[in-house]
Amino acid sequence: SSWWRSVEPAAKDPILGVTEAFLADPTPTKVNVGVGAYRDDNGKPVVLECVREAERRIAGNKNMEYLPMGGSLKMIEETVKLAYGEDSDLIKDKRIAAVQALSGTGACRLFADFQKRFCPDSQVYIPVPTWSNHHNIWRDAHVPQRTYHYYHPESRGLDFSALMDDIKNAPNGSLFLLHACAHNPTGVDPTEEQWREISYQFKVKGHLAFFDMAYQGFASGDTERDAKSIRIFLEDGHLIGCAQSYAKNMGLYGQRVGCLSVVCEDEKQAIAVKSQLQQLARPMYSNPPVHGALIVSTILDDPDLKKLWLKEVKGMADRIIGMRTALRENLEKLGSPLSWEHITKQIGMFCFSGMTPEQVDRLTSEFHIYLTRNGRISMAGITTGNVGYLANAIHEVTK
Numbered sequence: 052s053s054w055w056r057s058v059e060p061a062a063k064d065p066i067l068g069v070t071e072a073f074l075a076d077p078t079p080t081k082v083n084v085g086v087g088a089y090r091d092d093n094g095k096p097v098v099l100e101c102v103r104e105a106e107r108r109i110a111g112n113k114n115m116e117y118l119p120m121g122g123s124l125k126m127i128e129e130t131v132k133l134a135y136g137e138d139s140d141l142i143k144d145k146r147i148a149a150v151q152a153l154s155g156t157g158a159c160r161l162f163a164d165f166q167k168r169f170c171p172d173s174q175v176y177i178p179v180p181t182w183s184n185h186h187n188i189w190r191d192a193h194v195p196q197r198t199y200h201y202y203h204p205e206s207r208g209l210d211f212s213a214l215m216d217d218i219k220n221a222p223n224g225s226l227f228l229l230h231a232c233a234h235n236p237t238g239v240d241p242t243e244e245q246w247r248e249i250s251y252q253f254k255v256k257g258h259l260a261f262f263d264m265a266y267q268g269f270a271s272g273d274t275e276r277d278a279k280s281i282r283i284f285l286e287d288g289h290l291i292g293c294a295q296s297y298a299k300n301m302g303l304y305g306q307r308v309g310c311l312s313v314v315c316e317d318e319k320q321a322i323a324v325k326s327q328l329q330q331l332a333r334p335m336y337s338n339p340p341v342h343g344a345l346i347v348s349t350i351l352d353d354p355d356l357k358k359l360w361l362k363e364v365k366g367m368a369d370r371i372i373g374m375r376t377a378l379r380e381n382l383e384k385l386g387s388p389l390s391w392e393h394i395t396k397q398i399g400m401f402c403f404s405g406m407t408p409e410q411v412d413r414l415t416s417e418f419h420i421y422l423t424r425n426g427r428i429s430m431a432g433i434t435t436g437n438v439g440y441l442a443n444a445i446h447e448v449t450k
């Protein structure tokens with residue numbers, strides 16, 4: 052029959068496509084700095100020691116029953132503390148509606164669907180550039196998208212004045228998607244002072260901030276410090292939304308464990324909002340997966356395991372920071388006349404190198420180095436073993 056005759060192959064995902072091409076390349080010296088997943092100094096995926104220990108503790112000791120529709124209550128309780136602070140009044144006053152979500156992506160999508168259902172005429176303001184999937188998520192939720200200035204190509208830093216203008220010029224009561232820390236793909240975050248100004252202006256305009264926090268702990272190595280943007284907004288009394296993910300900071304990529312939270316005016320509203328979030332999840336996936344949530348709650352509920360986790364997050368962040376220095380020093384040693392200061396100034400998993408799509412194409416075709424054409428380098432893919440090779444190749448295509 053003719054049911055699927057009009058179906059054309061979908062466009063390749065710009066990020067996942069890079070990995071496919073990398074895997075298909077037989078060259079032994081190939082380098083993958085495309086994928087946003089942490090690797091150790093041997094280029095190998097990592098399972099954190101705290102996760103291994105949690106798995107040992109829960110092995111054989113659990114049933115396979117469904118979680119509640121909103122997910123694991125213990126996991127959610129610990130997760131909101133990470134975002135909102137251990138002593139948050141919002142938690143005490145039960146003003147946060149939170150549900151377990153299918154990692155950060157699922158949290159964003161659930162929020163976008165919630166936004167569409169309850170604020171059907173609203174739009175979302177998305178930074179330029181952003182993680183490419185943000186556009187897909189809000190598109191599929193049928194929420195119209197606007198963009199706001201963020202990155203300044205010349206300085207390879209933040210275009211703060213254009214960002215503030217866009218906030219001021221947006222209609223009052225607009226909804227903005229903000230990266231809480233370690234902005235993807237640019238590695239450029241506002242300073243604390245700039246966050247304060249942004250929060251102030253949001254207050255003036257009555258805007259709502261939705262924070263996507265996919266990298267808490269990955270930016271500075273300190274989960275509290277990385278939550279500063281959110282804490283500033285909370286100090287100013289904003290009602291915010293927040294997507295959290297354990298993909299990167301606990302290395303639980305494939306477990307799909309995260310959390311969506313929405314700050315409400317009071318407990319009654321929070322109960323209503325949570326019930327509606329669950330209602331949205333029910334026809335999509337009914338309830339979230341149990342195993343990852345159990346790993347997370349086992350770790351965060353035990354002070355020693357939590358301490359170990361925080362140490363391991365810092366270890367990952369520090370290795371990346373070290374690779375930033377190494378890459379920059381290597382480029383400078385090669386005599387590159389260009390400025391590579393932004394490599395060490397930017398933070399988080401990525402470096403927005405400033406290379407053109409043509410230069411990236413040469414890196415791939417001549418040096419078997421794989422990354423997205425926007426010039427984004429995943430710092431986690433760099434090792435002491437390949438940083439010299441990478442620097443040399445970058446130097447060759449940019450001189």
Ligand code: PLP
Nearest residue numbers: 087154155156182235265296298
């Ligand atoms: N948000 C941002 C900004 C990201 O970079 C990512 C992952 O790359 C995510 C969300 C979602 O990741 P996950 O769904 O694996 O938690």
